[in-house]
Structure formats: C-alpha cells, structure tokens
Amino acid sequence: MKVVVLGGGVIGVTSAYYLAKAGHDVTVLDRQSGPAMETSFANAGQVSPGYASPWANQGVPLKAVKWLLMKHGPLAVRPRLDPTMWSWLMQMLRNCTAARYAVNKGRMVPLAEYSRDCLQALRAETGIAYDERSRGTLQLFRTQKQVDGVGGDIDVLKQYGVRHELLDRDGCVSAEPALANVREKFVGGLRLPGDETGNCQVFTSNLAALAAASVDFRYGVTVSGVLHDGRRATGVATSEGVIDADAIVVAFGSYSPALVRPLGLRLPVYPVKGYSITLPIADEARAPVSTVMDETYKIAITRLGSSIRVGGTAEIAGYDLSLRPGRRGPLDFSVGDLFGGGGQMDKATFWCGLRPMTPDGPPIVGGTRIGGLYLNTGHGTLGWTMACGSARVLADLISGQTPDVDVSELGLQRY
Structure with missing residues (x-):
C-alpha cells in the first residue's frame, strides 16, 4: 500500500x-x-509514561488563577479574537472534573507504557543512540500539600502496574545527589523508575x-x-x-x-506554546542525573549528555512563535534554584515550540x-x-x- x-x-x-x-x-x-x-527540536527530553496525565483536572481552574499571579508561574494566556481558542478552553474546562480526569488518564497511561516498550525494542533492534538514559523521573514536591494530593495519581499508577516510589527528602537525594545542596527546598517526591530521557531531535x-x-x-x-x-x-x-x-x-x-x-x-487540537533552554554542564556534581519535574513551577530539568535541558511553561497565544524573554524567567529560576552551578547559564540557548493539545488530554x-x-x-x-x-x-x-x-x-x- x-x-x-x-x-x-x-x-x-x-x-x-x-x-x-x-x-x-x-x-x-x-x-x-x-x-x-x-x-x-528542543523539547524537555522526557520519555515519561508514568507522568502521562491530562492537564485538565478538577484543581486546574483555581490553580490557573494562582499560576497567572505567580512571579514564575507556569501559565500565560494572551487573549485573542479567535473563536477556536475560546472553544478549546471551554472544552478543556468541561474536562476539569475528577471523573473525566480518571477516564482520560486511563486512556493515556496504557498507550504511554506501550510506547516506552516499543522504544526499548526499537533501540535493541537498531542500536540507535540519542543521549538516552534509563534513570527515571523524579516529580519533586516543594510542599506537603503536593505530597498529600498525589494519592489519585498513585491509584492510577497502581491500576496499570506502573512502577513508582513515594520518597522522602533522603530518598530524593539518593535518586538525584545534586539535590543534597538544596534539601531544605523540598519535602519529598514521586519517582517513576521506568521513565527514560534523551534528545528527541x-x-x-x-x-x-x-x-x-x-x-x-x-x-x-x-x-x-x-x-x-x-x-x-x-x-x-x-x-x-x-x-x-x-x-x-x-x-x-x-x-x-x-x-x-x-x-x-x-x-479539537490547539497550540500551547512551550519554552526550553539548553545549557552546557559546568559541574557534574551539581547537575541532574536524569529528569526532575519541579512540580510547583511545572518545569522539567533533564540531563542530555553533556547538557541540561530545561523545559516547561504553557503559553496560550495561538500560533505565535515569538520568543518572549519574560517566559524564560521560570526556566532560569527553577534550574538555578535546584541545580545552581550545574550548568553554564551564560551559554544557554533559548527556544520555543507549539505543543498540539487536545482539550481532554489523550x-x-x-x-x-x-x-x-x-x-x-x-x-x-x-x-x-x-x-x-x-x-x-x-x-x-x-x-x-x-x-x-x-x-x-x-x-x-x-x-
């Protein structure tokens, strides 16, 4: 055919x-x-089936208001006279319930787990290399409230047999030794050891x-x-x-x-712009060994060979591909706050791309x-x-x- x-x-x-x-x-x-x-081209570098979750959940409407007011908030909305934007946003809001979240996450996790298995088989068959690492993802919680709110996600992970570990401070430092330098800035984490990293491009x-x-x-x-x-x-x-x-x-x-x-x-697919910076490693001992997801700022900090990729933020602004300097702030802050001295910030490259988002997640x-x-x-x-x-x-x-x-x-x- x-x-x-x-x-x-x-x-x-x-x-x-x-x-x-x-x-x-x-x-x-x-x-x-x-x-x-x-x-x-320059996404966050994650292959994270354990982190496969819809953005739409019951807490998002209130969180969105908080994020818009945060100094280094993960969300920016630039209203446009675009009926498609508003229709998509309304559809997303209708999915912001506990019931819809469970359904949509249940549709995403099996495909994501299967995809990771297919990637591993492809790698074994072809020998393809791409700065890959199989060291897991650490979802880092800065507050006890975040730890207490992860129960629903853990239930879904258990349902689909996804390996996971709820860690205290010491457990997080054991997984990511560089975090020992800032252990007072977080209270625990959820580690997904089956996740991988690598350079998508x-x-x-x-x-x-x-x-x-x-x-x-x-x-x-x-x-x-x-x-x-x-x-x-x-x-x-x-x-x-x-x-x-x-x-x-x-x-x-x-x-x-x-x-x-x-x-x-x-x-019903609409672009949500994401940003990233890529910086050369300056000090191995202060750099991540895999991916750390800074839950507060929704920033992924990933080790890619001799570089650190920092990706995140969500900007709803249509098909605008302009690099807004202000959106780099959350990226710089998160990596500097958790892995200060690990990368050469003065040599970082700045990038953005349009994520094709559905209103329900899958x-x-x-x-x-x-x-x-x-x-x-x-x-x-x-x-x-x-x-x-x-x-x-x-x-x-x-x-x-x-x-x-x-x-x-x-x-x-x-x-």
Whole structure:
C-alpha cells in the first residue's frame, strides 16, 4: 500500500518507520529542510509514561488563577479574537472534573507504557543512540500539600502496574545527589523508575536516517490539501504537484486541524506554546542525573549528555512563535534554584515550540470517516513519550492488524 505521511517530526518519522517495517511504500512530506525542526527540536527530553496525565483536572481552574499571579508561574494566556481558542478552553474546562480526569488518564497511561516498550525494542533492534538514559523521573514536591494530593495519581499508577516510589527528602537525594545542596527546598517526591530521557531531535534524525533506505523523505515541500473522491482520500496536493496515495497519515501537530477542516473534520487540537533552554554542564556534581519535574513551577530539568535541558511553561497565544524573554524567567529560576552551578547559564540557548493539545488530554490516533485518511496528532507535551506506540498502533490499523493496545477510545469519534 502506498502511504503518505504528512509531517517530519517525531510522530511522523516514527509512523513512517513502522509503516515501512510493515511492508508499505512510504513517503514523508515536511516543509522544513530536515526532520524534527519544529516542536520535536528542543523539547524537555522526557520519555515519561508514568507522568502521562491530562492537564485538565478538577484543581486546574483555581490553580490557573494562582499560576497567572505567580512571579514564575507556569501559565500565560494572551487573549485573542479567535473563536477556536475560546472553544478549546471551554472544552478543556468541561474536562476539569475528577471523573473525566480518571477516564482520560486511563486512556493515556496504557498507550504511554506501550510506547516506552516499543522504544526499548526499537533501540535493541537498531542500536540507535540519542543521549538516552534509563534513570527515571523524579516529580519533586516543594510542599506537603503536593505530597498529600498525589494519592489519585498513585491509584492510577497502581491500576496499570506502573512502577513508582513515594520518597522522602533522603530518598530524593539518593535518586538525584545534586539535590543534597538544596534539601531544605523540598519535602519529598514521586519517582517513576521506568521513565527514560534523551534528545528527541537526535533520535528523530537518526531514525529518519535509518529509515531512509525504505522511506522516501521529501523536505521543503508544502502541503496545501488532501484530495478525495467523496468517499476515500486519493492523494495530496503539494508544492511539487499531486502525490497519489492509498492512505494518508496526518501528523502535522498543531497545524493538523487547518489541513482537515476543508474535509468537514473538526479536530479539537490547539497550540500551547512551550519554552526550553539548553545549557552546557559546568559541574557534574551539581547537575541532574536524569529528569526532575519541579512540580510547583511545572518545569522539567533533564540531563542530555553533556547538557541540561530545561523545559516547561504553557503559553496560550495561538500560533505565535515569538520568543518572549519574560517566559524564560521560570526556566532560569527553577534550574538555578535546584541545580545552581550545574550548568553554564551564560551559554544557554533559548527556544520555543507549539505543543498540539487536545482539550481532554489523550492524543487522536486512528482512522476517520473518510476512507484511507488517518490521524496521529494531539499528543501535547507527550509527543515523544507516545510516539513509538502511536506509530506502531497506526501501522497495525492501516495494515488491517489488531493493535497490541486498545485505542478504540482515542479516535476523533470520542468528540
């Protein structure tokens, strides 16, 4: 089967890899000059199935007000005359209940766990390297209230058999020795030892290079629309002309809704801008060994080879990709407060990208009412965490196989 994958980020490239492995004739189209040049370029570096949770939960509306007033708050909202923004926000608010949170987290964790297993199998099979580490994630709590409020998440982790450890101060320092220098600034943590870290851009680029023997990667190509005969998708209109296809995978991240809207498909995916800084390590003894999630500021601090990646903040501002200096403040503060002296702040590089967020949390993976048109988008902050699993599932669906995990509730029809 001739399959065209739209998007050369981590979701698109992993989709192409598994589709080619299943025996399909695969072409990848991307407007950039190479793979992983947009949202996958400098993300937080986490493969964190244990941290797979929807943003929408019962405490978020009140927390959002607090975050907006914090000096180093994780949230910024820049109101726009955009009905799509307000519709998405209202949908998210409707998911801010304990019942909806449990349902949505229950949809995310199995896919994230499966995806981590697929990544490990891929790594063993190909020998791919990407500054990977398998040292877990430490969710760090600065207050006792945060510790007391983690019970619901632990219940879900237990339900799905996800390894976890609730740690006191000494346990946190044992997992991340550099925290011994600031032990008075936190009270405990939740460690997820099955989580991994690595450089997503390096992974995606290396996987594309491995797949290039059987996949046709075409960069610098603009896609203007999906062609169909009223029943099935038949091809893609591009800056290089029409490309025929038996199946099409839309993996355009935040730009997926605009592509499928002319087909009558309403995709509730909206961009939430995230920022990161990357700084060279100055002192190994003061740097993290894996990922520390600063729960108060929602900042992930990750060890990537000889660098530290600090990622986080959520800015709701449409498709604005401007680098706002003020949004760097929370990143600088968190890494300096917990790992001061570990990195060379004066040599840090600043970056932003658009996370494709659904209002309920889980991604949208599966077919549509248009035959041959498939979606693999809406992964939000968990794109790399869920990439291999989502791609493997999609390859199975297109190949007529039953996926290893149930994704019947991840399709567009849930809306």
